[in-house]
Amino acid sequence: MQVAWMLPEPVRSILMASGISEESLREIRLRTGRGLVLETSGGEVLLNGAGRAVSFEEESYRVTATDVKTALELLTGYSVYAFEEELRQGYFTVEGGHRIGVAGRAVMEEGRLQRLSYISFLNFRVAHECKGCSEALFRRLYGNGRFYHTLLFAPAGCGKTTFLRDLIRLLSNAGLRVGVADERSELAACHFGIPQHDLGLRTDVMDGCPKAEGMRMLLRSMTPQILAADEIGMEEDVFAIRAAAGSGCKVVASAHGGSFEELIRNPILRTLWEERRFERYVCLEKKGSSFGVKAIYDEDGQTPGDI
Secondary structure, eight states, X not given: OGGGGGSOTTHHHHHHHHTOOTTTEEEEEEETTSBEEEEETTEEEEEOTTSOEEOTTSOOOBOOHHHHHHXXXXXXXXXXXXXXXXXXXXXXXXXXSOEEEEEEEEEEETTEEEEEEEEEEEEEEOOOOOTTXXXXXXXXXXXXXXXXXXXXXXXXXXXXXXXXXXXXXXXXXXXXXXXXXXXXXXXXXXXXXXXXXXXXXXXXXXXXXXHXXXXXXXXXXXXXXXXXXXXXXXXXXXHHHHHHHHTTOEEEEEEEOSSHHHHTTSHHHHHHHHTTOOSEEEEEEXXXXXXXXXXXXXTTSOOOTTO
16 A cells, blocks of 8 residues: 555554555544544544454544654654644645645744644545546537636535546646646645646646636746636635636636535625636536536536537
């Protein structure tokens, strides 16, 4: 299992003994003094010291402070201080594209977060690429050299980032220059500036920068034909998308929403809809352990059969 290097003993041995495959593994939660919990494609799993799944009423393996400390040392190459800036954001990305969320005691100065101390909680979000998952959708959004301004939307955990990442790859490999404003390092999963996910041959990434500023910088410096951003919804995002449209650049992005009606209840997203900034709205849904397209809407919010 490739993710095993991130884990301290005995957590590593427990995971290996559990028989859970890396393909089904979504998250590993280390909470000091609490049980060892995994999130898999089949749901939540609590493990005991032998790697056996147990109920929450049974005795489980208790994560220790040493487990968390050792994990941080492994993840940062025994130089936690070198990751202070990332830790202040609450997460960092490691080799392989895995994202590590951290929580603990916040140290504040003049009302601003300076650092985290007594880190007691780690969330290992295991990176999974799903190449080809958006191929059918890609063929409906791109053809004869034209790509529609597109917004993907869904509730949390329904594949927005996964679909967006694959669309970026397909567009890039189809011959288009793509600029990715990757504020949370989830699309490219850059590690020391190098994408760990395959975003295609012609993709440039602005990593760790606020989306709106990242989009503006990419427009100025990289002459993209398509701009991509995950989880838009702030007022400054509207200005950046307007700037992209004004420069002739197409936009593909994602946003949170369980339905089209819910989506445009967000005043920022409603502004974009009223201005007809997007030509296609794609609603995604979870289908068992995979994701799929539930509906596609045009710029007027209609679902004609030819789209």
